[in-house]
Every structure is written in C-alpha cells, then in structure tokens.
Amino acid sequence: MGDMLVRLYDLPAWGPHAERMSSAGVVLRxxxxxxxxxxxxxxxxxxxxPWQAEVTAGVSRQPSTVFIALQGERLVGFAxxxxxxxxxxxxxxxxxxxxxxxxxxxxxxRVMHAMWDAGYAYAAIGSAGPTAFYEKxxxxxxxxxxxxxxxxxxxxxxxxxxxxx
Numbered sequence: 583m584g585d586m587l588v589r590l591y592d593l594p595a596w597g598p599h600a601e602r603m604s605s606a607g608v609v610l611r612x613x614x615x616x617x618x619x620x621x622x623x624x625x626x627x628x629x630x631x632p633w634q635a636e637v638t639a640g641v642s643r644q645p646s647t648v649f650i651a652l653q654g655e656r657l658v659g660f661a662x663x664x665x666x667x668x669x670x671x672x673x674x675x676x677x678x679x680x681x682x683x684x685x686x687x688x689x690x691x692r693v694m695h696a697m698w699d700a701g702y703a704y705a706a707i708g709s710a711g712p713t714a715f716y717e718k719x720x721x722x723x724x725x726x727x728x729x730x731x732x733x734x735x736x737x738x739x740x741x742x743x744x745x746x747x
Contacts, residue, residue, distance in 0.1 A: 585728035586710040588671070588720045590698040599688040603651070608658065608685060610692050613641045613648040621650055624657050629675045632736075636665040636673055649692050651676070651685050661689035663697055663705065667732055670708045671697065687719045694720060708732050 603610055613621045618641040626634025640648035640662040651659035661674035671693050676686045697705045707716055709731055716722035 583709045583711060583713075583729065585670075585725045585731045586707040586713065586716050586722040587725050588694060588705045588707065588716075588722045590694055590702055590705055592721065593694050593698065594691055594720070596691055596695050599684065599691050602684050603688050606683060606685075607653055608680075608688075609652045610649055610688055611652075612646040613637070613650045613660070614646065615641060617650075618642070621648065621657065621660060625660055625673075625675060628677065629673070633673045633675065636662050639665040647696070649689055649696070651680075651689055653680070659685045659689055661686075661693045663693050664700075666708070669697075669702055669704070670706045670732065672708050672710070686715070690716070690719055 600610070618638060621641060622634045622637040625637045637648055637660060640646060643664065647664040648660055648662045650657060657677075658680045659674070659676040661671070663671040671690070674686060674689055674693075676689070694705060706725065707720075707722060710716050710722070710724075713722075713724065
C-alpha cells in the first residue's frame with residue numbers, strides 16, 4: 583500500500599459529518615491523556631500492536647493528535663495524525679459493527695481539519711489502505727513510488743515480554 587496526499591485547503595465541510603454523527607449518537611473528540619491506555623489497548627487488540635504504539639504516541643502529545651468516536655461510553659473508532667511522523671495522518675480504525683455508517687469518514691475529515699488548523703497545507707496518509715475511501719472522502723491522490731514508504735525499515739521480530747518471555 584502506498585501513501586496518499588490530501589490538499590487541506592480544499593477539505594469537505596465538517597458540519598454535515600458532525601450532524602450525521604450527532605444523529606447516530608456518536609461523539610467525536612480528542613482522546614485525553616487519562617484515556618491513553620484504554621484507547622491504545624483497544625487499538626492494539628482490535629487492530630494491531632503497531633497501531634497501539636501510534637495511539638500512545640498521539641495521545642502523549644499536547645494537544646492530543648488522536649480523535650476518538652464514542653457511542654455512549656463505548657469506543658467505536660479512532661484516527662491519528664502526527665504520530666510516527668509530522669504531517670502524516672493515520673492510522674484510522676472503526677469497530678466492525680459501526681462500519682458503513684460514516685464514522686470513518688467523520689474521523690478522517692475531523693483529523694484533516696485539525697491538521698489544517700495546526701498550519702499544514704497538505705497531509706500524507708501513510709500506507710493508505712482502502713484508497714477509494716480516501717479518494718472519495720478527502721479527494722486524496724496516490725503518491726507515486728511511495729511503497730513501502732515510511733515503514734520501510736520496520737523491526738521484524740515480535741516484542742519480548744517485559745518479564746523475560
């Protein structure tokens with residue numbers, strides 16, 4: 583999967599996404615420091631350990647660069663930016679039961695607006711998964727020759743248990 587580029591000065595409006603989420607009883611907001619372990623654990627359990635690390639990095643920043651989607655008190659999605667590298671959005675994950683309801687779109691539009699507000703003109707989406715989703719939602723375009731991209735020199739061994747396992 584290659585990287586994609588988003589023009590932040592040409593984003594879809596946030597309002598319709600906010601209204602759709604409100605109608606569905608979903609609240610989007612920045613993850614807070616005291617929630618870091620819960621959000622990171624969820625991302626690591628539902629998606630992957632590398633995503634858990636990215637959530638931890640993003641929530642550690644001030645302001646947090648992790649947005650979460652909550653339905654009541656239930657975490658149903660997250661999206662990050664400025665975690666592994668500045669100017670890069672992702673990962674984004676939505677609970678399987680909530681997919682197709684606009685949560686991922688709302689999270690990504692919210693993240694892109696936050697990046698614009700932080701002073702970025704463009705955002706990269708690292709190792710973009712469903713490229714059609716990003717093209718439709720954000721007008722993202724593929725960055726040529728961006729595979730394997732940012733994660734090209736990843737450590738290829740499982741983490742060790744802190745207790746010697």
